[in-house]
Amino acid sequence: MFEESSILIRSFPFLLQGAxxxxxxxxxxxxxxxxxxxxxxxxNCHKMRTKYSGIALNSFIWMIRGTPLFVQVLIVYYxxxxxxxxxxSPFTAGTIALGVNSMAYxxxxxxxxxxxxxxxxxxxxxxxxxxxxxxxxxxxxPQMFGITLPSLTNELTALIKETSILMVIGVxxxxxxxxxxxxxxxxxxxxxxxxxxxxxVMTSSVAWLAKYTQKKEGKL
Amino acid sequence: MIHGKNIALSYKNKKNSSLVLKEVxxxxxKGRITTFMGPSGAGKTSLLKCIGNLNTHYGGIITCQEKDVxxxxxxxxxxxxxxxxxxxHLFPHLTVLRNCTYALVHVLGMPEKEAEVRALEILHVLHxxxxxxxxxSQLSGGQQQRVAIARALVLQPDILLMDEPxxxxxPESKHSLEMLLLDLNARGLTLVLSSHDMPFxxxxxxxxYFMEQGELMEEWDCKSNPLASFGKIKQFLAHK
Numbered sequence: 001m002f003e004e005s006s007i008l009i010r011s012f013p014f015l016l017q018g019a020x021x022x023x024x025x026x027x028x029x030x031x032x033x034x035x036x037x038x039x040x041x042x043x044n045c046h047k048m049r050t051k052y053s054g055i056a057l058n059s060f061i062w063m064i065r066g067t068p069l070f071v072q073v074l075i076v077y078y079x080x081x082x083x084x085x086x087x088x089s090p091f092t093a094g095t096i097a098l099g100v101n102s103m104a105y106x107x108x109x110x111x112x113x114x115x116x117x118x119x120x121x122x123x124x125x126x127x128x129x130x131x132x133x134x135x136x137x138x139x140x141x142p143q144m145f146g147i148t149l150p151s152l153t154n155e156l157t158a159l160i161k162e163t164s165i166l167m168v169i170g171v172x173x174x175x176x177x178x179x180x181x182x183x184x185x186x187x188x189x190x191x192x193x194x195x196x197x198x199x200x201v202m203t204s205s206v207a208w209l210a211k212y213t214q215k216k217e218g219k220l
Numbered sequence: 221m222i223h224g225k226n227i228a229l230s231y232k233n234k235k236n237s238s239l240v241l242k243e244v245x246x247x248x249x250k251g252r253i254t255t256f257m258g259p260s261g262a263g264k265t266s267l268l269k270c271i272g273n274l275n276t277h278y279g280g281i282i283t284c285q286e287k288d289v290x291x292x293x294x295x296x297x298x299x300x301x302x303x304x305x306x307x308x309h310l311f312p313h314l315t316v317l318r319n320c321t322y323a324l325v326h327v328l329g330m331p332e333k334e335a336e337v338r339a340l341e342i343l344h345v346l347h348x349x350x351x352x353x354x355x356x357s358q359l360s361g362g363q364q365q366r367v368a369i370a371r372a373l374v375l376q377p378d379i380l381l382m383d384e385p386x387x388x389x390x391p392e393s394k395h396s397l398e399m400l401l402l403d404l405n406a407r408g409l410t411l412v413l414s415s416h417d418m419p420f421x422x423x424x425x426x427x428x429y430f431m432e433q434g435e436l437m438e439e440w441d442c443k444s445n446p447l448a449s450f451g452k453i454k455q456f457l458a459h460k
Contacts, residue, residue: 120309123274127305128323128371129298138326142313217313 004190011181011191018177019198025095025173026160026202032099033106033159034152040103041110042136047122057107064104070165073097077169094166102159109155113148114140146217153210157203174198221410222248222271222289222379226280229266229434240266241278242434248379252443253401253411255421257456258431264414265306267431268381271412272303284379298327302372306383308364310356310371316343317352320370328375335374342370346400362393369400379410386417398423418456428453 042048044057064072077093080086088096117140125135145152167176178195182188229241241263248254248271256264269275271282273289282289284300292300310319317339324335343349346366356364365385372380385401386394394417401424405411415421421428430438430453437452 118309120305120307121311123305124309124311126274126294127272127298127301127303128375129294129327130323131294134326138322139311143311146313 004187007185007187008190008194011185012194014177014181015174015191015194015198018172018174018195019202021091021172021177022160022163022174022199023202025091025098025163025166025171026156028095029098029102029159029163030156032096033102033155036099036103037106038110040107041114044107044111045114047114047132047136061104061108064101065108069097069101069162070168072101073165073169076100090166090169090171094163094169094171098159098162098166101162102155105155106152109148109151110144113144113151116147117143146214149210149214153207156206156210160202160206161199221250222246222282222284222412224267224271224280224282227267227270227282228279229263229270229275229277240434241270243280244431244434244436245280246429246436246439248410248412249427250378250410251405251408253405253413253424253426254429255425255427256412256414256429256431257416257418257421257453258437259416259456261433262431263434264416264431265383266434268303268383268412268414272301272381273297274303295327298323298377299375300378302375302377302380304365304368304372304380304382304385306387308356308368308388310364310367312356314355315352316348316354316356316359316367319356319367320374323371324374339370339374342373343367346370360393361388362390362396365389365393365397366400373404373409377409379412380404381412383414384416385413386415386420394420430456 040057040060043053044061049057073094076097077088077090080093081088121139121143122135125139130139163171163173164175166173167179170176174195178191182191185191224244224246227241227244228239230237230239244263244267246267256267258264266275270278271284271289273292276290284292289297289301311322314322317336320339320343321332321335324330324338325332328335330338340349340352343352346369348363348366348370351359351363351367356367359367365388369380369382382401385397389397398420401411405424413421413424425442428440428442429436430440432452440453
């Protein structure tokens with residue numbers, strides 16, 4: 001017991017560093033996913049979609065949702081630099097892959113949320129003189145967030161957990177750091193449980209924040 | 221004030237198309253309460269939506285103050301023709317006051333304080349000043365309708381369209397709506413209603429158009445000829 005405690009105390013600063021890297025990746029990916037997802041979702045909703053934009057956006061969503069995230073990470077890190085003639089750090093490549101993957105899922109959540117709002121809201125906004133973009137911004141989006149908050153929370157929680165996939169391209173996030181410590185200390189139980197605890201803290205924070213927002217909006 | 225000439229409207233899907241308005245022509249005079257009545261599916265709501273520019277893919281022409289309503293800008297339309305939809309469709313995330321000030325601030329560009337003063341005036345006339353901080357879900361059907369009327373009236377339109385105004389109301393709310401509409405009409409507001417609620421229409425009517433299966437079958441100037449109801453209108457009145 002004493003031995004395990006001392007391993008944990010010794011390793012904890014490194015685990016925290018890994019958790020910090022995980023948090024950084026998750027936040028940047030979330031920013032890409034949420035901003036891009038909202039944009040794609042709006043452009044792909046029944047009110048805004050044109051024939052060609054629909055084909056283009058649905059093809060993008062189909063490709064991202066139909067292939068494993070693991071493969072997407074490998075493509076962005078190994079294949080994309082070769083095609084574009086650029087070099088990407090593991091952190092950048094991993095963040096882009098996660099962000100774009102999340103964008104596709106969030107866009108579908110947003111599209112579904114917008115489509116769920118009754119036609120009457122659009123009509124009511126139209127008759128008082130609001131332009132379509134004003135309606136989207138002031139009337140539809142606030143209602144859409146209320147409807148989709150639970151799904152968005154799930155997506156963002158999943159995103160934090162999915163950062164662990166980036167160990168495959170050598171990003172020093174929490175899982176990779178844990179694995180390295182285990183190799184050194186030979187105590188997988190203590191280290192992996194500690195890592196799991198840190199993941200729980202991060203995912204629970206997102207869930208708590210979402211619940212707080214929902215409560216504030218009077219939805220609970 | 222509003223003239224409609226040969227209004228034709230059909231809804232199309234991949235398999236078939238259904239004609240909902242067949243060459244409908246009408247005139248709405250200033251200061252009158254004009255009612256489009258008829259059974260469900262007669263095309264009353266579709267016609268009102270054409271007048272309010274919610275449907276623009278119709279044939280024929282609707283002019284308001286000599287101008288094609290399709291050419292109205294969003295601002296012109298909102299400040300000329302107010303529309304209270306059948307289900308009211310208040311914005312659920314905004315309070316009563318913000319439901320009423322939203323268009324003033326975002327369409328007319330009025331400062332928030334000035335918009336609130338104007339909205340409060342109208343809400344006071346409609347006896348809704350006690351509920352300004354409430355959300356629509358905290359109001360009854362009749363109260364929601366008053367807010368929807370206030371939301372339209374703050375833009376000071378010349379004409380107010382109301383689609384089936386009594387469909388969600390209990391008898392007491394219907395009575396207070398009658399009083400309210402007669403009061404607004406007395407203040408100079410032109411009202412255009414669609415309804416199949418005969419007792420209600422009977423008490424506030426000025427001019428009636430009877431519609432059936434997308435056609436205007438009869439019209440009746442009840443103010444000039446109070447005893448001259450005939451044909452389809454008489455039949456419909458008798459049924460109710």
